[in-house]
Amino acid sequence: MSHKRRELYRNAEQGKIAGVCAGIADYFGWETWLIRILVVSGVLFGMPFLILGYVAAWFILDKTPTKTAKVNYQGHESNYAKGQQPKQSADVAHESIKVKARIWQSGEPAKQALYDIARKFRSLEGRVQAMEHYVTSTEFTVAREINKL
Template identity: 60%
Template sequence: MTRKCRGELYRNTSQGKLAGVCAGIADYFGWETWLVRILVVSGVLLGMGWFVVIYIAAWFILDKKPANAGHSKFKQGVHEQSQSSRQASGQQEAEDITQESIKVKSRIWQAGEPPKQAFHDIRRKFQTLERELQTIERYVTSPEFTVSREINKL
């Protein structure tokens, strides 16, 4: 059985309620955040007060989860030239949709989306990609592209 590399353990302050420790642990193990919170609160209520000490220590020891470096740049050429025909907000939304990852959970405690919701998200992603491909094809088959190509050959 191969073990999946989980990466670093961080505090996830964007999804956290207090300091993001439970959200970070949930991200690390691939669990739902609510499950980790219930386990911690249950432990404290059932007399395991050292959970509070561990939580506070983790708050100070763990680094905040770094923000994503941004979306990758699209290839130059046809796509860049067709950008002028799009609205900036619509394009940014399309980039966000195509860059997001979709995780499907197979068990209730795992992080991710139920299969039905994941199917709808994947369908939306493919529809966005289809519209983008149609825009590129429209530009490549236009006389504007032919003229630009001939000018670039000079």
């Protein structure tokens, strides 16, 4: 069993201040809000060295490379409710859906995962319908006859 070696990065796209908490959450596979609550609680309850650690991590850690940036699934429902366009169908067909098993783990809640799966199937159904329309058209028949020559 081979495990992919993960590296710790700052996730500036999902971060509030510098992306340190978001990077730690990505590294451990936890939700970002949980890491933020732990850090703020630690500072409030007598661990001020966490502020120094946060600032040090801000300067030490590199930003997440764009090719390994993770997709944040938390905002899907609110984005669609605001009338924004969904992802392109090519992106929808190839995106992976990770359902969280525990509340602190990263991933999608089951309700959001079902919504995304339904959206994925609608996208794929549209592509299949377009292929069926082309195969049953006279354009396809003519192209096939020309290729036989």
